[in-house]
Amino acid sequence: MKAIFTIVAILFFPFAALAVDPGEILKDPNLEKRARSISKGLRCVVCQNQSIDDSDAQLARDLRILVRNRIVAGDSDTAVIDYVVSRYGDFVLLKPPIKGVTLVLWFGPIFFTLAGLIGLILFFRRQRIDSKALVQMDNEEINN
């Protein structure tokens, strides 16, 4: 039993395939941590639904190295991200920034949910009023 449990547990263990080569990793763990978090937010432009941190594509690898080089050169996180965005556009950000053209994207779902809820509430309210009115009418009919 214990053996089966162990096997099943191992099967569920996420063997995350790490795209980052050991050779790419920076010696300073703090800088490496920053590089990882920046890389996780940047889209691999070759395989568009992966971040450059996840992607094995060569361009993603070169971008990871570029991110690390700029961090080592003393760039702030935003400066590194701005550099990449200035070449590839907002598209390269996996999380699109909140600005004029993305307002619908960010707040559309909340708007539609609220609108739907309000619609439902109004609908049931009216139904209750209608049925009350109907009961009243029925009673009046009986009384007559």
Added chain:
Amino acid sequence: MNSRWPYYTPLIILGILAFYFAAGLGQNPAKVKSVLINKKVPEFLLPPIEGSLKGFSNSDLKNQVVLVNIFGSWCVSCRIEHPFLMQLKEKKSIPIYGIDWREPDSTAGPKWLEKFGNPYTLIGDDPNSLGAIAFGVTGAPETFIVDKNGIIRFKHLGPITKDNWDETFKPILEDLRKK
């Protein structure tokens, strides 16, 4: 009947959304409009390829309308495009600057050019994608039109052919040369 319209609104909204989403499905996500259009050529400095003396940097791009072409000997579409670039060179249509992107080794690019001809005025070797990233390149071949002031005016994805040359490149180039 008039009081019924609120019941149809969700359906109407759904219809409108479905229309836009369906239209979006047909779009090619690889064709993202470059943010570099109408911007100055980003700074880059690439070393020469083997056997050549001069590399290629952003300071080479001034006072003339030119093409910047990203290619590699590994790239099949570049091979398809290549004869047309050679034609442009023979006709002296326009100077073409090359970024030799991600060659497997330093001799692959020069060998390829020796075999098929070299249409480029200058070539920069770009083994680490620094040039490609500067231009926001996602794949090869890609071609940029740079004007006399070093401003990027147009980006083309994929091989240049006679058709898209006559259709898109020519009018843009004529327009830029007039200025």
